[in-house]
Amino acid sequence: MTKKDTGEKIEEAVSDEEEDSKKNKSKEKKEPELTDLPGIGPAVAAKLENAGILDLMSLAVSSPAVIADSAGVSPAVARKAIQAARTMLDLGFQDGVQYAKKRDDVFKITTGSENFNNLLGGKGVESRAITEAFGAFGSSKTQLGSTLAVNVQFPPEKGGVNGKCVFIDTEGTFRPARIKQIAEALGANPEKVLKNIFVARAFNSDHQILLLEKVSEMIKSGEPIKLIIIDSLTAHFRAEYAGRGQLADRQQKLNRYLHDLMKIAETYNLAVYVTNQVMANPAQMFGDPTTPIGGNILGHACFSGDTKVALADGRSLSFIELIKEHGEGKNNFTFTLDGGIVKIAEIKNPRKTGYGEIMKIILDNGEEIKCTLNHKFMLRNGEYKEAKDLVSEDSLMPLYEKKINIIPKLNHKVIKIEFLNEFADVYDITIDKTHNFALASGIFVHNSTYRLYLRRGKQGSRVAKLIDSPNLPDNECVYYVTAAGIVDEI
Numbered sequence: 001m002t003k004k005d006t007g008e009k010i011e012e013a014v015s016d017e018e019e020d021s022k023k024n025k026s027k028e029k030k031e032p033e034l035t036d037l038p039g040i041g042p043a044v045a046a047k048l049e050n051a052g053i054l055d056l057m058s059l060a061v062s063s064p065a066v067i068a069d070s071a072g073v074s075p076a077v078a079r080k081a082i083q084a085a086r087t088m089l090d091l092g093f094q095d096g097v098q099y100a101k102k103r104d105d106v107f108k109i110t111t112g113s114e115n116f117n118n119l120l121g122g123k124g125v126e127s128r129a130i131t132e133a134f135g136a137f138g139s140s141k142t143q144l145g146s147t148l149a150v151n152v153q154f155p156p157e158k159g160g161v162n163g164k165c166v167f168i169d170t171e172g173t174f175r176p177a178r179i180k181q182i183a184e185a186l187g188a189n190p191e192k193v194l195k196n197i198f199v200a201r202a203f204n205s206d207h208q209i210l211l212l213e214k215v216s217e218m219i220k221s222g223e224p225i226k227l228i229i230i231d232s233l234t235a236h237f238r239a240e241y242a243g244r245g246q247l248a249d250r251q252q253k254l255n256r257y258l259h260d261l262m263k264i265a266e267t268y269n270l271a272v273y274v275t276n277q278v279m280a281n282p283a284q285m286f287g288d289p290t291t292p293i294g295g296n297i298l299g300h301a302c303f304s305g306d307t308k309v310a311l312a313d314g315r316s317l318s319f320i321e322l323i324k325e326h327g328e329g330k331n332n333f334t335f336t337l338d339g340g341i342v343k344i345a346e347i348k349n350p351r352k353t354g355y356g357e358i359m360k361i362i363l364d365n366g367e368e369i370k371c372t373l374n375h376k377f378m379l380r381n382g383e384y385k386e387a388k389d390l391v392s393e394d395s396l397m398p399l400y401e402k403k404i405n406i407i408p409k410l411n412h413k414v415i416k417i418e419f420l421n422e423f424a425d426v427y428d429i430t431i432d433k434t435h436n437f438a439l440a441s442g443i444f445v446h447n448s449t450y451r452l453y454l455r456r457g458k459q460g461s462r463v464a465k466l467i468d469s470p471n472l473p474d475n476e477c478v479y480y481v482t483a484a485g486i487v488d489e490i
Helices: 003-027 040-049 056-060 064-071 075-088 098-104 114-119 141-151 176-185 190-195 203-220 235-240 244-268 319-327
Strands: 128-133 164-169 197-201 223-232 271-276 279-280 290-292 309-310 314-319 333-338 341-346 348-363 368-372 376-378 384-386 410-432 436-438 444-446 449-456 464-470 475-482 485-487
Touching: 040 064, 056 075, 056 244, 064 075, 114 464, 114 475, 128 141, 128 244, 141 164, 141 176, 141 223, 141 271, 141 485, 164 203, 176 190, 190 197, 197 203, 203 223, 203 235, 203 244, 223 244, 235 244, 244 271, 309 333, 309 436, 314 319, 319 348, 319 410, 368 410
Parallel strands: 128 271, 128 449, 164 197, 164 223, 223 271
Antiparallel strands: 279 290, 309 314, 333 341, 333 436, 348 368, 348 410, 376 384, 376 444, 436 444, 449 464, 464 475, 475 485
């Protein structure tokens, strides 16, 4: 295939995607609007849209506190509107087969390197998830982003998804010449590839947040955006919130931004790739002292060390106890939900993951759970909600199976949540395939962030190490940066 043919194929693929989107919109029935909800008039709807709540789905997955603050309505009105939106969208119960179908449209974007793709599970960067890469200057964080921005435009058989890309540039790293160079080396038309990348320079953290809200508007208007790149995620937050005195404010604002990113990824089924700055940890006596900015907020969502996990042998062990037994060579097993069925799964790699801000969740069975603000809890309908967005009366998925009769209670509700403004060591485990597990308190939890550490290797190579993921083991690979972007070898 010639360069001209490939370039035309990209343009036709993306153009066809836009046309199909417009045709489907014209065929569909008129969707309910925000103003169709009780208590939401034109003025309130305008405030919600200004806050990035553009449709019923965005409203349905928001918390009453966020809506009340954004629209200037009472919590009672906000709660009523949210409930009405959920009813209209039929966000109720579904069986395991239906839930599995929701995962069928998850796609992956090739990195350009088979080694790198395999590190991420086989085909590249996954949609409906955030992939974070951190590393020192020259470790190829931006190079990977530039390669993904080109590859997302290719058809599926070439590792793309016929989509466009949004590039939010906070440090002046976007280079059109580099995009053209990669496109030419891959046999694509550089001008057409560049036209399918929407670039915006963010000048402060508020501007960065505003740009993310604009992405939802672009998608609603019909743009087939399949990838969001933020390079770098933490630069402005780090500069504007300096010192320990502002650490809590910075982490909360950053956490909210990450929550919005994840919500967009889930709602519109797109991939998110973010880069992160690093610093040297002076307390690290041995090994690599490189530590990502943002702490555990950007990493795997985790629990305090005394949080207990329900084991298949009838015991309940804390994360600290699991680490101790793992070190002694003992394999432990917990319960996991697979297609709506409770199964037994091996606990792998129990570990301390970092140091992060924690909060407390109190359940109706008297159990108290301390976890990071971004840890996801499985709701009774099979969907997930971050800890900080839980509200009183939220119904959580219980650990209950008639044959096993583990915890004979058909439901667990949240009674109260407390923001402690405390930081602590936090811990996690890995569960292959299902990436959810049961706590001793009788509920299921889950997470979905991929974290990569990039560094320079030998003889001009680069090394990517998978630090954390929902379902993949820690591992690393070697790759190279060339005119064609990320490749396996020179």
